[in-house]
Amino acid sequence: MATRTTMPTRSQKNAPKFDPEEPRTLNRYFQDLEELFTNCGITGEAEKKKYATTYLPVSEEDSWTLLEEYKEATKTFEDFKKKVIDLYPSCSADRKFTNDDLDRLIGQAIRNPIKDLDGLSTFYREYLKITTFMRDKNRLGEAEQSRTFKRGLPEALWNRIDARLQIKYPDHNRENHYPLDDIYNAANRKSCR
Known part of the structure; x- marks a missing residue:
């Protein structure tokens, strides 16, 4: 005879959890x-x-x-x-992600500057998650998504990424944005190491 599962107590590891600090x-x-x-x-x-x-x-x-x-x-x-x-x-x-979430992420990156490739990839994953959602909801454009990314990067890192982009795309009009993937790929390959 099969035994019926019982609801866990609140102190059990498998109890459902809701964190009011993270309403999502x-x-x-x-x-x-x-x-x-x-x-x-x-x-x-x-x-x-x-x-x-x-x-x-x-x-x-x-x-x-x-x-x-x-x-x-x-x-x-x-x-x-x-x-x-x-x-x-x-x-x-x-309302999964808002401008406040984006500002908070960038502010955190400014307060705790990216120091290595792991830090960059962590920032990029969070940034991509928030901004892709915002783009899907028409709250952020592609150009703004690319331009805003550099706000979270230390100036020295951005300068290395920008130099790499100029080498990789010599005919690129500087008035136009680089696609976000190109920026991340340029950073991921050489600029952070």
Whole structure:
């Protein structure tokens, strides 16, 4: 006879996690909860809402349990979930990354200058993730994506990258931007080493 899986306690390693400092984790939190509900046979609306608040930091638990959608028995778990998601606008798929995220990344790179190829690739991956999303949402153009990249680079590094680009693309009009991939490839090959 197969034993039924039980919901983890909040202190267990496999308990679902939501970090209010990183609101984008909310959707994953609800996905993890719903998977656990299925695996554990949790079907009651009130029980689902109770478990949804069980794994939260205390401050968030207090906020969530005061919602009408939590307290009111006629409100479903889906009603509750929708209301909770409304409390964290940045977890919306449409607001995954913003100009603030880009400014924060560049500011961090300025405060902690890139020193080696690993630092450059870490910055590039984060930069590409944010700016590609913003481009897909028509909040950033290709030229702006390329030009903004250099703001996060130390001046000496940018000068080496720019020199490499001039050698690699001698006919390039300096008034036009270099594609971001070309900038990264130039940096990745010679400029950081």
